Amino acid sequence: MAELIPEVEWDGVLEKAKSSKRIIIIGEVDTGKSSFAKYLIKNLIQREPVCFIDSDIGQSSIGLPTTIALKIYKEKNIEENQYEEVTIDFDKIFFVGFTTPSISPDIFLSEFTKASEFAQVLNIKTVVDTTGFVSGEMAKRIKLEKISILKPDLVIAFERKGELNHILTEIKTETIILKPSRNITPRSPIKRAEYRMKKFKKYFKNAESYAISKKFLYETLSGNIEGSLVGIFQEECLALGVIESLDKENLFFLSPPIDIRAVKKIKLGKVNLKNLIDENV
Ligand SMILES: Nc1ncnc2c1ncn2[C@@H]1O[C@H](COP(=O)(O)OP(=O)(O)O)[C@@H](O)[C@H]1O
Ligand SMILES: [Mg+2]
Structure with a gap:
C-alpha cells in the first residue's frame, strides 16, 4: 500500500x-475514504479508544468482502501491516453475503444495524467507512438509511464534483465536504475483483474441511452449490466457509479452523469461490 x-x-x-x-465517511469509490478513516483512527486513538465499522462490503479494508467488519482500537499505535498487500484484522464480522448493497439493501441494512447497535452499546467513539455506491435513488436511500441508523454527529463527504449533492441536501447532520486527495491511485474494476480474491485467498489459506448436518442450514440448497460462500454462525457470525459438497445428511465445507460443535446455523451467500478452492488443492 x-x-x-x-x-x-x-x-x-x-x-x-x-x-x-459517531463519524461516517461517504463518497464514491477511490475518493480516499478508507485512507482517511485510517488517518482519523490513528490520530484519535492517541486520546481514546475507537470502534471502527468497515461497512464497505466490496473493498473491505480490515474485513472480508461480503461482510461488515468491526474492530475496537485501544492501543496508542495501529499496527501497520505495511508489508502485507491485504489486511485482515477485525474483532467481529457481520455476514451480508454479497459485495454490493444493491443486491439486497434490506439484508445489508439489517447487518449494518447490528454493527451499529454493537458500537452503541460499547459507547465509544465510532468511525464508519462506507461503500462507494452513491449514484441513483437506491444508493441515496441506503446512505440516508445508514445515517438514520447510526445517528452520527459528523458526516465527512469526499466529493469530486457534485455527485453527492442529491444525498447531501437531505442530510441534517453537520457535514464536512472534502476534495479527494490528488495522491489517490484509482483502481479498475478488475483490480477491485482481484483485491477481493486476495482477501479470500488469505482468509482460506489454512482452511480445513468440516462436515455438518444439513439441519443447520438456514435455507434449502438447490442446484450447483459447490464453491458457494457461506456464513457460519453460533449466535453471531463465527467465520466464512465455502461449500465443497452435499450428501443426504451432511454439508461439507471449508473454513479456517473453527469449533464445529459451536455451529448453530449456516447461511448461504451470493458469491461463488469455486475457482479459489480449485487453485488451493
Ligand atoms: N492521501 C493519500 N495519499 C496517498 N495515497 C492515497 C491517499 N488517499 C488515498 N490514497 C490511495 O488511493 C487509493 C484509493 O484510496 P482509498 O482510501 O482506498 O479510497 P476509497 O476507500 O474511497 O475507495 C488507495 O490505494 C490509497 O492508498
Ligand atoms: Mg474504501
Missing part, C-alpha cells in the same frame, strides 16, 4: 472529529 499523504485540511477535520461521538 502506498504511503498515505495527509492533506492540509485534514488537521481541522481531525479536531472536529475529536469532539464527535
Whole structure:
C-alpha cells in the first residue's frame, strides 16, 4: 500500500472529529475514504479508544468482502501491516453475503444495524467507512438509511464534483465536504475483483474441511452449490466457509479452523469461490 499523504485540511477535520461521538465517511469509490478513516483512527486513538465499522462490503479494508467488519482500537499505535498487500484484522464480522448493497439493501441494512447497535452499546467513539455506491435513488436511500441508523454527529463527504449533492441536501447532520486527495491511485474494476480474491485467498489459506448436518442450514440448497460462500454462525457470525459438497445428511465445507460443535446455523451467500478452492488443492 502506498504511503498515505495527509492533506492540509485534514488537521481541522481531525479536531472536529475529536469532539464527535459517531463519524461516517461517504463518497464514491477511490475518493480516499478508507485512507482517511485510517488517518482519523490513528490520530484519535492517541486520546481514546475507537470502534471502527468497515461497512464497505466490496473493498473491505480490515474485513472480508461480503461482510461488515468491526474492530475496537485501544492501543496508542495501529499496527501497520505495511508489508502485507491485504489486511485482515477485525474483532467481529457481520455476514451480508454479497459485495454490493444493491443486491439486497434490506439484508445489508439489517447487518449494518447490528454493527451499529454493537458500537452503541460499547459507547465509544465510532468511525464508519462506507461503500462507494452513491449514484441513483437506491444508493441515496441506503446512505440516508445508514445515517438514520447510526445517528452520527459528523458526516465527512469526499466529493469530486457534485455527485453527492442529491444525498447531501437531505442530510441534517453537520457535514464536512472534502476534495479527494490528488495522491489517490484509482483502481479498475478488475483490480477491485482481484483485491477481493486476495482477501479470500488469505482468509482460506489454512482452511480445513468440516462436515455438518444439513439441519443447520438456514435455507434449502438447490442446484450447483459447490464453491458457494457461506456464513457460519453460533449466535453471531463465527467465520466464512465455502461449500465443497452435499450428501443426504451432511454439508461439507471449508473454513479456517473453527469449533464445529459451536455451529448453530449456516447461511448461504451470493458469491461463488469455486475457482479459489480449485487453485488451493
Ligand atoms: N492521501 C493519500 N495519499 C496517498 N495515497 C492515497 C491517499 N488517499 C488515498 N490514497 C490511495 O488511493 C487509493 C484509493 O484510496 P482509498 O482510501 O482506498 O479510497 P476509497 O476507500 O474511497 O475507495 C488507495 O490505494 C490509497 O492508498
Ligand atoms: Mg474504501
